[in-house]
Amino acid sequence: MNDAVVPAQVKRADLAWWSALSATSDRQSFLDAWLALQASQLPGVRHAALILGEPDSGPFEVASQYPAGSRAGAAFYGVVDESLQGREVAVSADAGALVVAYPIVLDGRIHGVAAFETAKQAPEPLVQALRWGAGVLECWLIQHQETDTAQTVERLMYVINSVARALKEGQFKDVALTLVTDLATRLECDRVSIGFRQDGRSKVYALSHSSRLVQNMNLVRSVAEAMDEAIDQNTTLCLPQDEGRTLQLRAHQSLAREFGNRNVLTVPFAPEGDARGALVFERPDNMPFDRQSIELCQSVVLLAGRVLYQRLQQERPFWRKWRDAAMEESGRLLGPRHIGRKLAVLALIGIVLFACFAHGPYRISATATVQGVVQRVLAAPFDGYISDASRRAGDNVKQGEALAALDTRETELELLRAGNLEVQYRRQAEEASARGDSAAAAIAQAQARQAMAQIQFYREQIQRATLRAPFDGMLVSGDLTQQLGEAVKRGQELFKLSPLDGYRLWLDVEDRLIDDVAVGQTGRVALAAMPDKQIPFTITRIVPLAQVQEGKTVFRLEASLPANVAPQTAPALRPGMEGVGRVDIDERRYVWIWTHGFFDWLRLKWWGWFG
Structure with missing residues (x-):
């Protein structure tokens, strides 16, 4: 009687498990049913577990156990871990038991493991039975995954639209x-x-x-x-x-x-x-x-x-943005990594400390122009016309060398006429003396002397018509080669001549810096034509009149070149050369040297705005 009852009970239990595999079952009921039916198909099952989790990533946890509430030992879960890691069937056998772990792999991704502990037996039939039984679980996982994905996408799009509207x-x-x-x-x-x-x-x-x-x-x-x-x-x-x-x-x-x-x-x-x-x-x-x-x-x-x-x-308000940025940067500087920032800050701190405590030369920059110590102007001696021009600006000339000449033809005619008058007046004086007419003789002699004065004037004018260099030097300005035949007026500047053995500098200093300059201070100048040579100079005079150059107010300084330097540089120096001069003031802290210009400007603006 008992033998007839047991098979009927088993069949009814199997039917219950099979009914739980229907599509309408919830997840836990399906997993419990599948594990129970699979265990019933294998001989001598002592313990079974279904471990599932997120594909590949996990965590993998026990989703169902058979019999319910049973527990397995460490060796059982060691085989499970081996199957998860290797993604293949893992088998472990000892003297009294056999453990088989079968991986559930879909599309190359592992979803979990089905593990069974049975009495000791050959593992091949169990693995074959699990291969067939796992197909049902895999189909259910695929169907469940597609359903979850569709529902998740639908709900996610619904919420995304809501978020977009908000x-x-x-x-x-x-x-x-x-x-x-x-x-x-x-x-x-x-x-x-x-x-x-x-x-x-x-x-x-x-x-x-x-x-x-x-x-x-x-x-x-x-x-x-x-x-x-x-x-x-x-x-x-x-x-x-x-x-x-x-x-x-x-x-x-x-x-x-x-x-x-x-x-x-x-x-x-x-x-x-x-x-x-x-x-x-x-x-x-x-x-x-x-x-x-x-x-x-x-x-x-x-x-x-x-x-x-x-x-x-x-x-955020601007002050919070600045504070947050400062806090973030502080975290980077005081926290790990960001070695470049830390080194940059250390370098900056070092520069600041150096600037605050170290002293250096304070110099003022100025635009420099070279000029001769003496500059002689050669002007037209009388009204006339240019007849010859053999020299022009930039030429070196010797003392007494002819530079240009004015047309003297009219002067020569006047000289000839004055000579004839002088001869005529002398003859008249002699004739009056012979007649005893002393008054007439005196008048004729006076006229003769007047004619002689005119002759001397015209001779000197002819001599002065040729412009000659008064000393050795270089023509700084003047080019009459393109003005032959043109009229010139008496006193009109034709040439400017400067000697080659004596130079001076004119320095233009901005008005905001002139208070630091004094007569006797020294410096160096680098000319554009000789940037590799620095020529020393000494300030000899400060012109107390301001000038406006290129939108800036400047004061002009006159500086002399040392006597032992000027001759050495004379072959290269030329009047009119320009460059940059730096006047040595004194020794001051680097922080003051680098920032005083800005603070002076700020003080002036502050006085203009609020003073």
Whole structure:
């Protein structure tokens, strides 16, 4: 009688398990049924476990056990780990048992392992039976994965559209309130909160369905502590699912206990690599967060968190932006990595210390022009016309050398006429003397002397018509080769001559620096034609009249070149050369030398604005 009853009971149990494999069964019922039916197909099964998790990434956890509530030893799970790592069948046998672990692999990704512990026997038949039985589980996983994916995509697009509508133009607080209220409605949450880290602690910026946070200070404090808890651990926290994990959940438990929602999910977001804020989702007791809901919330936070954080950063007051930038840079300098910044700051500190304590020469720059010590102007001796021009500016000439000549033909005619008059007057004087007419003789002699004076004048004028160099030198200006035949006026400048053995400098110093300059100070000048040579000079005179050059007010300094230097540089120096001169003032701190110009300008502007 007992033998007839047992097979009937077994058959009814199998039918129950097979019915649990229907498409309408929930996930846990299907997994329990599959594992029980698979174990019933294998001889001598003592313990069986189905380990599943996220494909490839895990974590992999026990999803079902057979018989229910049974436990296996360390050797059993060692074979499971071996199968997970190698993605192939793992077998372990000892004196009294056989353990077989079969991997569940779909599209090259491992989803888990089905492991069975049986009495000692040959493993090949068990592996073959598992190969056939695993096909049912794989088909169910594919169907379940496609269904989950379709539902997740549908819900995600629904929420993305909601997020896009909320993130329109507007102030940050309005956008945040609209977003959390819309999320609470669409994700079936009693409350959704958003907060950001500020000064090391989370600050709640918006609660769904609540426009004023001051009315809920205790709630805001509890939500902020839950955010800090998730941000500090840099992980998503879900209550009550995570209570069995080694995570700190005290703030979440306090929030659930004091404000009535036992299902709390906090998702931190890190738009710049470090966690900057979090969203807290709260559901009633009868609506726990399943895996799909958690993934959906994470996707929403990933999408909305960055946008809201950037908008919050943009709306900060300028002083907070400067402070945050300073704090961020300080963290980089005092924290790990960023060796380049640290070295740059150390170098900057070294430069500042050097500038504050070290002394160096203080020099003033000025535009310099070389001129001869003597400059002689050769002017037209009388009104006339240019007849010859053998020299021009830039030529070196010797003393007495002819430079140009004026036309003397009219002067020579006047000289000839004056000579004839002188002969005529002398003859008249002689004739008057012979007649005894002393008065007539005196008049004729006076006229003769007048004619002689004219003759002397015309002779000197002819001699002066040729312009000659008064000394050895160089023509600084004057080019009459293109003016032959042109008329010139008496006193008109034709040439300017400068000697080659004596030079001086004219230095133009800006008016803001003239107070530091004194007669007797020395310096060096580098000319554009000789930038590799620095010629010393000494200031001999300060012209007390300001001039305007190129929009700047300058004072002119006269400087002399040393006698032992000028002859050596004479072959290269030329009047009119320009360069840059630097006047040595004294020794001062480098920080003053580098910054005094700016502070002088600032003082002047301050006086102009507020004085």
